Amino acid sequence: GENVEQHPSTLSVQEGDSAVIKCTYSDSASNYFPWYKQELGKRPQLIIDIRSNVGEKKDQRIAVTLNKTAKHFSLHITETQPEDSAVYFCAAENTGGFKTIFGAGTRLFVKA
Amino acid sequence: NAGVTQTPKFQVLKTGQSMTLQCAQDMNHEYMSWYRQDPGMGLRLIHYSVGAGITDQGEVPNGYNVSRSTTEDFPLRLLSAAPSQTSVYFCASSWNAGAGGELFFGEGSRLTVL
Numbered sequence: 001g002e003n004v005e006q007h008p009s010t011l012s013v014q015e016g017d018s019a020v021i022k023c024t025y026s027d028s029a030s031n032y033f034p035w036y037k038q039e040l041g042k043r044p045q046l047i048i049d050i051r052s053n054v055g056e057k058k059d060q061r062i063a064v065t066l067n068k069t070a071k072h073f074s075l076h077i078t079e080t081q082p083e084d085s086a087v088y089f090c091a092a093e094n095t096g097g098f099k100t101i102f103g104a105g106t107r108l109f110v111k112a
Numbered sequence: 113n114a115g116v117t118q119t120p121k122f123q124v125l126k127t128g129q130s131m132t133l134q135c136a137q138d139m140n141h142e143y144m145s146w147y148r149q150d151p152g153m154g155l156r157l158i159h160y161s162v163g164a165g166i167t168d169q170g171e172v173p174n175g176y177n178v179s180r181s182t183t184e185d186f187p188l189r190l191l192s193a194a195p196s197q198t199s200v201y202f203c204a205s206s207w208n209a210g211a212g213g214e215l216f217f218g219e220g221s222r223l224t225v226l
Contacts, residue, residue: 001171009152032212043202043217044155051212089154093212098143098162099170100215104154 002027004092006103013080014111021106023090024072030092033066033073034100038087047088048075080110114138118203118218125193125225133188133221135203143206144186145170145215146178148199155202161186193225 003026013019025033031052036044050057050064050073057064061080066073077084090103119134137144145160147170157170161180175197177189186205190197200222204215 006154034212034214036215043219044215045217046214049212049214096211098160098168099157100145101157101171102147102155104152 002030002092002094002097002099002101004090004101004103006090006106008106009104010107010109012109012111015080015082017080019077019080019084019108019110021075021088021090021108022072023074023092023103024070025092025101026071027092027094028068028071029094029097032093033064034091034093035062035064035075036089036091036102038089038105040086044089077108080108082110082112084108085110116203116205116216116218118201118221120221121219122222123224125190125223127194127225129193131190131193131223133190133201133203133223135186135188135218136184137186137203137205137216138184139205139207139216140183141205141207141216142183143208143213144180145204145206146176146186146188147202147204148172148197149202149220150199158188158201190223193223195225197223198225199223 034049038044063076093100146158147155159178161167203218
């Protein structure tokens with residue numbers, strides 16, 4: 001089955017700096033890659049996603065890149081703000097397989 | 113729309129007791145799933161359902177049962193609770209089952225097994 005690895009587990013940045021979170025997946029049939037943000041004590045919520053026919057997607061300060069050959073994808077947050085502090089999860093889904101498999105999460109701290 | 117509603121929010125059980133976590137959604141989503149969240153381990157899929165009457169196992173199904181008699185409801189049953197089942201449980205639903213779509217999560221249920 002699918003296995004998703006996520007690094008780093010903890011990331012601390014200064015406000016205004018960029019943050020990068022990296023994930024690798026094992027199942028070459030996976031073709032949908034969402035990212036979820038979970039604030040303390042809250043439910044995970046989708047912030048951006050990418051499909052395997054696209055190499056990069058951007059939404060304001062966040063962007064995701066996908067390298068299908070290497071089976072890895074990354075989340076980039078620019079101009080970080082204190083409200084970006086949260087746990088971020090990457091995930092992979094083999095559409096048709098009905099399973100969304102998550103990475104272990106990255107706790108991001110943005111210091112003001 | 114209430115979205116995805118989970119009850120109870122908190123529960124304490126003794127080892128060997130059974131209980132049911134309730135999950136209901138009012139978005140007419142065909143796909144529903146249960147995850148457990150443990151520190152350092154992310155969200156792990158327990159069971160999922162692609163429609164009424166259809167369920168299947170996820171990554172960590174042992175010790176849990178599910179059923180899907182209606183589109184709206186997807187209860188998770190712990191048959192004989194063990195301390196290893198202490199966790200936060202999230203129910204999620206999606207309109208785009210199997211085609212890559214956003215998961216909408218409930219608020220979570222924190223379970224402690226003594």
